[in-house]
Amino acid sequence: MTADQRKRSIAAKPPAVQRPRKTRDAALAQATILGVARAHFVSQGFAGARVDEIAAESGYSKAMIYHYYGNKENLYVAVLEEVYKHFVAPRRVLNLAEVGPVRALEAFVREGAASVRKDPAILNLLAIENLNEAAYLRGSTVPRAIYPPLLTQLKEILDAGVQQGVFRAGIDPVQLYVALSSVIFHAVSNRFTLSVTLGTDTASSAFLDRHVDMSVAMVIGYCTTSPRTGPVRTVRK
Amino acid sequence: MTADQRKRSIAAKPPAVQRPRKTRDAALAQATILGVARAHFVSQGFAGARVDEIAAESGYSKAMIYHYYGNKENLYVAVLEEVYKHFVAPRRVLNLAEVGPVRALEAFVREGAASVRKDPAILNLLAIENLNEAAYLRGSTVPRAIYPPLLTQLKEILDAGVQQGVFRAGIDPVQLYVALSSVIFHAVSNRFTLSVTLGTDTASSAFLDRHVDMSVAMVIGYCTTSPRTGPVRTVRK
DNA sequence: TATCTAATCGACTGACTAGTCGGTTATGAA
DNA sequence: TTCATAACCGACTAGTCAGTCGATTAGATA
Structure with missing residues (x-):
């Protein structure tokens, strides 16, 4: 087991949000994704963070991430700005x-x-x-x-x-x-x-x-x- | 072009060592690989560095890297120790x-x-x-x-x-x-x-x-x- | 010279990864 | 109620990645 796998396994917990989701809420989706992305970018770096993992942990599909943030880089920049x-x-x-x-x-x-x-x-x-x-x-x-x-x-x-x-x-x-x-x-x-x-x-x-x-x-x-x-x-x- | 690609393209220069290599030299091979690996890990991070790129730039095949260093993590640790x-x-x-x-x-x-x-x-x-x-x-x-x-x-x-x-x-x-x-x-x-x-x-x-x-x-x-x-x-x- | 070790590599693989697409359905407005 | 919008997703793709394998051959040694 590499150090990377060791660290990544911490994130291998069940999704934070349970589906089926009751209501549709764009603002909540964006905020949830951003929060999870923040944790991943902070601990894994840009290259180390995985969009699939962020999606899984947030409880939203990967398509949602691309719907709201366009690409991985934009998502990272959004996190950067939020943290600043x-x-x-x-x-x-x-x-x-x-x-x-x-x-x-x-x-x-x-x-x-x-x-x-x-x-x-x-x-x-x-x-x-x-x-x-x-x-x-x-x-x-x-x-x-x-x-x-x-x-x-x-x-x-x-x-x-x-x-x-x-x-x-x-x-x-x-x-x-x-x-x-x-x-x-x-x-x-x-x-x-x-x-x-x-x-x-x-x-x-x-x-x-x-x-x-x-x-x-x-x-x-x-x-x-x-x-x-x-x-x-x-x-x- | 992403910032990652922008940065990576700097390394897209022709191999530092020309083939066909004249002589076999294990020490030279290890030192060359380590030097190139150092540059890549330092500028790209562990997750961002690419074994294929290190191989290409060093002028040795990827198999040589695995022959001498076993895996990416060992290569990184070797760089870390050398720099320290x-x-x-x-x-x-x-x-x-x-x-x-x-x-x-x-x-x-x-x-x-x-x-x-x-x-x-x-x-x-x-x-x-x-x-x-x-x-x-x-x-x-x-x-x-x-x-x-x-x-x-x-x-x-x-x-x-x-x-x-x-x-x-x-x-x-x-x-x-x-x-x-x-x-x-x-x-x-x-x-x-x-x-x-x-x-x-x-x-x-x-x-x-x-x-x-x-x-x-x-x-x-x-x-x-x-x-x-x-x-x-x-x-x- | 014969032999053996190890330096060397091209080609391959299976898993992974960012990003896409076509479609479904909740929700609010008309 | 109807309907347009957008929230939402499963499944896909094309390319990338670390790591492997079988083979070839330079050079040291006996």
Whole structure:
């Protein structure tokens, strides 16, 4: 039994929806198919996912999938867009003026980390996209619309921090976002290989809790340190 | 034309090795097949790679692949092990006593970053493994043997730093390694999606240079800061 | 030189896979 | 009630895929 078969057999459960279906409901059909497709693409990748399996598990015929989504690629893109939207949606707007730039930045990091820990699906799709050189993502407008507000929010936090004299000047929001997302995402998206190679359960919530704390300290520490006096300096006075 | 076909057509070049082959050479055959397989698994993933294509491009028949590697999974594991070895091999041993803990830690980060920027293949395989919950990696002893020395090296740097009063005490090497690898790997492995979503070419060497500098500052800053002092304290709940 | 091992391959197979097609029937509107 | 629309599906196809098999032959060895 190959690893692939091992994994696939998990999905070999009876159909989630029993036929004969009572009523016709196009919206329900589309949503059900999309949900099942999401699970399959996330765990099997684009090439690894099987349209037949998605159909069987959803309780609808394969013809329905092609009726609503046209082809496998469109179905995948629909999943990609749905997951992207879902990823950013729960992020609440911080009251920057109230909590101040340092706490706002900390919240930014902690919320992102909590979001991917609760549902790592976005990380799998991101990995798939990068393996594929973002071929499908490029064709979608949804993810592109999601990020500018996030960058704007980050820029406002940075500006406020500089103005109040708590952050160093000259930090590029894009550059900071990349660093942030690194510490937020990587430990979760690579939890399996890290656990195997490091011999520690890096997926445990205790480990990830500590990782988030360390990440926050690194990011806040960087932003609050003057670049000239440098990090090499032993202790801040 | 689907994105898959678009990508696959790149590999549709004439065979790298011309037949009739002059001599028989088992070692050459295995190495050639492994090299071509590496390229295919890295860019297409396990499910996406095609044994027929690997055979055609290598200039050997498919029967040779099965003769030497048994099946697709074994071939993939062989690639995985080869890439892992190649990833750690070029890392030179630092003279900790000579350069001191701060520079040693900086070098640790910079060398890791340089290594994956030069050849991101390891990152693709890591992504594939994590999508697969490290199913294949678990069956291999090679990657497991590679990491302990790396952690030992990191621990020595940390200990020296604490002893010399430049690093804070109590940093877990495993925890630090996860943070390090985050900032080292993520920007490179996610360069495609980051570029698309952020609207900036995050794969450019200028951007990555700045990212590495920021990463070094964050890591060194964290290790050289006392956890009790500094502005970080104010944000703790 | 005779012999044996293993390097090598063309052609095959059975299972799988994305996508299609022709038809049936529930449902809402007229 | 009639009827048009679309929700829905079983069965099919053409091509693809991992893996096999029987045979041929280069080259090492005795």
